[in-house]
Amino acid sequence: xxxGPRFRFAPxxxxxxxxxxxxxxxxxxxxxxxxxxxxxxxxxxTDAERNRPEWTQGIIDALEWIGVHADDPxxxxxxxxxxxxxxxxxxxxxxxxxxxxxYCDMTAADVExxxxxxxxxxxxxxSRDRGLGPGPGHVLRFRVPEGTTVVHDxxxxxxxxxxxxxxxxxxxxxNGSPMFLxxxxxxDLTMGITHVxxxxxxxxxxxxxxxxxxxxGHPAPVWAHVPVLVNEARKKLSKRxxxxxxxxxxxxxxxAEAMVNYLMTLGWAPKGGEEIQPWPQMQADFRLxxxxxxxxxxxxxxxxxxxxxxxxxxxxxxxxxACRPWLFAADAPFPADRFDEAVFLAMAPVxxxxxxxxxxxxxxIDFLFLxxxxxxxxxxxxxxATPELVGVLRSSTAAFEALTDWHADALKAAFExxxxxxxxxxxxxxxxxxxxxxxxxxVGPPLFESLEFMGRDETLRRLRNAGATIG
RNA sequence: GGCCCGUUCGUCUAGUGGCCUAGGACACCACCCUCUCAAGGUGGCGGCACGGGUUCGAAUCCCGUACGGGCUGCCA
Numbered sequence: 205x206x207x208g209p210r211f212r213f214a215p216x217x218x219x220x221x222x223x224x225x226x227x228x229x230x231x232x233x234x235x236x237x238x239x240x241x242x243x244x245x246x247x248x249x250t251d252a253e254r255n256r257p258e259w260t261q262g263i264i265d266a267l268e269w270i271g272v273h274a275d276d277p278x279x280x281x282x283x284x285x286x287x288x289x290x291x292x293x294x295x296x297x298x299x300x301x302x303x304x305x306x307y308c309d310m311t312a313a314d315v316e317x318x319x320x321x322x323x324x325x326x327x328x329x330x331s332r333d334r335g336l337g338p339g340p341g342h343v344l345r346f347r348v349p350e351g352t353t354v355v356h357d358x359x360x361x362x363x364x365x366x367x368x369x370x371x372x373x374x375x376x377x378x379n380g381s382p383m384f385l386x387x388x389x390x391x392d393l394t395m396g397i398t399h400v401x402x403x404x405x406x407x408x409x410x411x412x413x414x415x416x417x418x419x420x421g422h423p424a425p426v427w428a429h430v431p432v433l434v435n436e437a438r439k440k441l442s443k444r445x446x447x448x449x450x451x452x453x454x455x456x457x458x459x460a461e462a463m464v465n466y467l468m469t470l471g472w473a474p475k476g477g478e479e480i481q482p483w484p485q486m487q488a489d490f491r492l493x494x495x496x497x498x499x500x501x502x503x504x505x506x507x508x509x510x511x512x513x514x515x516x517x518x519x520x521x522x523x524x525x526a527c528r529p530w531l532f533a534a535d536a537p538f539p540a541d542r543f544d545e546a547v548f549l550a551m552a553p554v555x556x557x558x559x560x561x562x563x564x565x566x567x568x569i570d571f572l573f574l575x576x577x578x579x580x581x582x583x584x585x586x587x588x589a590t591p592e593l594v595g596v597l598r599s600s601t602a603a604f605e606a607l608t609d610w611h612a613d614a615l616k617a618a619f620e621x622x623x624x625x626x627x628x629x630x631x632x633x634x635x636x637x638x639x640x641x642x643x644x645x646x647v648g649p650p651l652f653e654s655l656e657f658m659g660r661d662e663t664l665r666r667l668r669n670a671g672a673t674i675g
Numbered sequence: 676g677g678c679c680c681g682u683u684c685g686u687c688u689a690g691u692g693g694c695c696u697a698g699g700a701c702a703c704c705a706c707c708c709u710c711u712c713a714a715g716g717u718g719g720c721g722g723c724a725c726g727g728g729u730u731c732g733a734a735u736c737c738c739g740u741a742c743g744g745g746c747u748g749c750c751a
Contacts, residue, residue: 216751251751285751312749325677326747343749360680369678377749384751408679408746431681431744438743466687469700473688477699496688498681499744506687506701516714557714568713616710623710632710639711647712 209241209398216248217259220449221266224433224441227467232401234490236278245281266450269460285387292382295390296344296375304419305346307336326371344376353411358428358492365411389416401428428492431471434499457562462511470500508560520552527565537566538573547657554649577644587636595626597637601667610660612652641670
């Protein structure tokens with residue numbers, strides 16, 4: 205076991221990777237690196253319902269995507285909580301033997317009934333002194349000592365809890381299996397965890413865990429409870445209501461670097477006022493002491509802005525490579541055999557500023573790789589609504605036919621004369637008929653560059669076909 | 676209900692008693708650039724939840740109120 209600080213990330217498999225978990229993992233990862241420590245991955249799979257091998261692989265893949273590499277020297281694991289059940293139970297028995305825990309034969313229904321009769325809530329320590337031993341239907345409960353438990357939290361400072369308000373919680377179920385709180389503490393203890401950095405929702409559990417650490421004869425680790433991520437209604441992000449699966453963002457063409465950068469800025473800000481930062485810089489600068497105390501809204505718009513920024517910073521080659529999955533996907537806007545890499549590469553500088561996600565990129569230049577792009581009927585009607593507009597279409601077609609130098613500059617000059625000949629002083633206002641005839645839409649990348657790459661024959665063919673529909 | 680945490684522009688944040696006439700980013704608006712749309716540039720709108728203290732001085736410290744959130748399981 206290494207000597208530096210030991211952090212841990214302990215997700216339970218649920219079939220997808222939560223963005224909030226991703227941020228927690230990233231923060232632990234940054235700390236493990238900057239403090240020369242270790243990041244321990246532990247899969248908390250003790251709930252049989254949540255235990256499927258492919259889900260575990262999903263967690264590892266997601267971590268890999270955000271840069272938490274399993275082959276990095278700072279990475280350790282994965283460990284599987286379910287494989288340590290014997291140790292959890294042994295620790296529980298130790299607590300029983302030393303009097304820190306006791307058995308109770310009351311069922312949940314019994315507890316509820318007695319509370320109802322007495323007008324109370326929670327478990328009142330009824331079996332504390334009954335001297336019960338293990339047996340069928342008996343649960344093992346922790347004997348919460350009197351006093352106050354003070355949790356030293358790196359994010360929140362000192363938080364104190366009155367032990368009188370903490371009920372004697374269950375360690376071992378009546379079937380003998382360990383509860384989460386027990387398993388969690390025993391694992392952290394045996395894995396030598398020194399820093400527990402996790403979401404704020406675990407703060408109310410912390411005094412219980414701290415008491416267990418102490419009862420087991422060890423000083424508690426350093427705690428740090430970071431704020432949760434919330435939706436627009438300011439509720440904790442939930443898988444039922446909100447889009448929380450990291451995989452979904454990846455599939456939409458959010459770049460890992462952009463996601464990582466954005467996640468890092470939720471509840472924390474890089475030094476120096478510039479929020480777009482390379483990972484090594486953020487990793488070095490991240491401090492728990494600087495983390496905000498209040499929940500942060502996961503803003504899709506801002507994520508998109510970060511992603512756009514990262515897309516624009518890519519070289520055309522990098523952009524092409526990143527786009528490949530969407531370029532050749534089954535639902536790509538054009539057939540794979542019509543796609544031309546050289547054209548895409550040449551057009552990349554004008555595609556990049558127009559795509560917020562990689563998934564949007566193919567559609568920006570789909571008309572270049574489509575035999576016959578669908579013409580938007582409304583756009584076409586508007587683009588040919590006046591005689592002048594139709595005139596532009598006819599005369600620019602003629603001007604292009606006469607062109608010997610098929611390049612963007614020449615095409616532009618030819619078009620402008622055609623537009624002016626039809627009474628347009630601002631040629632830009634007259635390009636709709638040509639643009640719609642060629643691309644099917646009124647908006648898109650620069651027209652003349654597009655025509656250059658489309659080629660003379662195809663350009664003229666589309667122009668003539670479109671012109672023919674006007675009669 | 677109880678316990679705990681929190682509260683700076685709509686959102687993410689900078690700010691750790693004087694540098695704050697509260698800075699940046701996203702969003703929004705306007706203008707510029709421009710072959711459309713973007714991108715880019717310039718400018719604008721907009722905030723210290725409220726009330727009391729402490730202090731020469733408070734967004735920063737203390738108390739209270741309001742509001743929000745989390746937890747409250749023989750789930751993890």
